[in-house]
Amino acid sequence: SQQGEEDPQALSIQEGENATMNCSYKTSINNLQWYRQNSGRGLVHLILIRSNEREKHSGRLRVTLDTSKKSSSLLITASRAADTASYFCATPNGGGSQGNLIFGKGTKLSVKP
Amino acid sequence: DVKVTQSSRYLVKRTGEKVFLECVQDMDHENMFWYRQDPGLGLRLIYFSYDVKMKEKGDIPEGYSVSREKKERFSLILESASTNQTSMYLCASRGTDGNPEAFFGQGTRLTVV
Numbered sequence: 566s567q568q569g570e571e572d573p574q575a576l577s578i579q580e581g582e583n584a585t586m587n588c589s590y591k592t593s594i595n596n597l598q599w600y601r602q603n604s605g606r607g608l609v610h611l612i613l614i615r616s617n618e619r620e621k622h623s624g625r626l627r628v629t630l631d632t633s634k635k636s637s638s639l640l641i642t643a644s645r646a647a648d649t650a651s652y653f654c655a656t657p658n659g660g661g662s663q664g665n666l667i668f669g670k671g672t673k674l675s676v677k678p
Numbered sequence: 679d680v681k682v683t684q685s686s687r688y689l690v691k692r693t694g695e696k697v698f699l700e701c702v703q704d705m706d707h708e709n710m711f712w713y714r715q716d717p718g719l720g721l722r723l724i725y726f727s728y729d730v731k732m733k734e735k736g737d738i739p740e741g742y743s744v745s746r747e748k749k750e751r752f753s754l755i756l757e758s759a760s761t762n763q764t765s766m767y768l769c770a771s772r773g774t775d776g777n778p779e780a781f782f783g784q785g786t787r788l789t790v791v
Contacts, residue, residue, distance in 0.1 A: 596778055607682075607768055607782035608721075653721070657778065665711055665736065666772070666780055670720035 571654055571669040579677050584641040586672040588654030589634075595657065597630055598666070599639050602651045611639075611652075646678045681705075684769050684783035691790050697756040699786055701769030707781075708774055710752035712736075712744065715766040715785075727752055759790045 572587045590597070596615045600608040614621045614630045614637065621628045627640040641648055651673045655666040685700035703710065711726040713736075723736030725744040733744050741763060745753045752771075756763055766787050772780040 598779065600780075600782075605766075605785065605787070607784045608770075608780075609782070610779045613779060655780070665709070665723055665726045665734075666770075666778075667723070668713075668721040670718070 571652070571672045573672060574670070575673045575675070577675040577677065578644060580644060580646055582644055582676075584644050584648070584674055584676070586639045586652050586674070588637045588639070588669055590637075590654070590656050591635065592656075593632075597628075597637050598655045599626075599628060599637075600653045600655060600668075602653065602671070604650070608653065641674075644674075644676045646676050648674060649676045650674060682769055682771055682781050682783040684767075684786050686786050687784060689786060689788045691756075691759050691788065693760060693790055695756075695759045695790075697759050697788070697790075699754040699756075699767055699769075699788070701752045701754070701771075701783055702750050703752075703771040703781070704750065705771060705773070705781065706749065707771040708749075709772045710746065711770045711772075711780070712742075712752065712754045713768045713770065714738070715768055721768065724754065761790050764788060764790045 570589050598613045599611045602608045612623045612628050614628045625642045630637045651671040653668045653671045655668045658665045682703045691697050709728050712724045713721040715721050722738050724742050727733045727746040743755045768785050769783040770780045
């Protein structure tokens with residue numbers, strides 16, 4: 566069962582540019598999370614936004630959440646070559662905090678020096 | 679530093695072998711998960727466990743079983759490995775309610791020949 570779907574599937578930008586990735590989901594949620602995966606490694610948690618929040622910042626990351634549209638976006642500002650990775654959104658199955666997370670298929674970001 | 683450790687980074691097994699993938703977490707988390715990740719398909723949940731000796735099927739449990747005898751350890755078992763089980767396997771753990779963030783192991787790249 567696929568809850569989150571990221572868009573675009575792949576994104577290629579130059580260093581210094583901003584990267585925006587989008588995620589759409591299907592059911593009501595109480596939080597949405599973004600993860601990063603370097604090639605061949607496990608996922609690392611980046612940021613969580615709760616359903617009563619519209620925007621959240623963490624360093625060069627900015628996440629927005631629009632519960633009426635069931636969508637979220639992740640913005641990476643002033644990108645670096647080290648930001649090259651796949652990015653996934655994840656939502657709780659059933660909408661709550663218990664149980665498993667459902668991941669989208671990810672956006673593969675390539676940042677060229 | 680919190681940790682989820684998978685027993686192997688790379689494994690090569692023969693068709694028909696019984697394969698054990700081990701995962702240990704040191705965060706006293708109730709919930710543990712096994713995902714497999716394949717190109718174009720994203721992360722798919724195989725099984726998860728919300729307590730010792732408790733387990734729930736995910737989206738693709740066929741051909742797999744799990745064991746959780748201790749809170750910190752969650753094992754994935756391939757009863758009779760087949761070539762279509764060649765994949766990247768990711769273990770994760772998370773707490774409950776106030777801490778919905780998931781922590782992942784480094785992944786096990788399994789090749790069945």
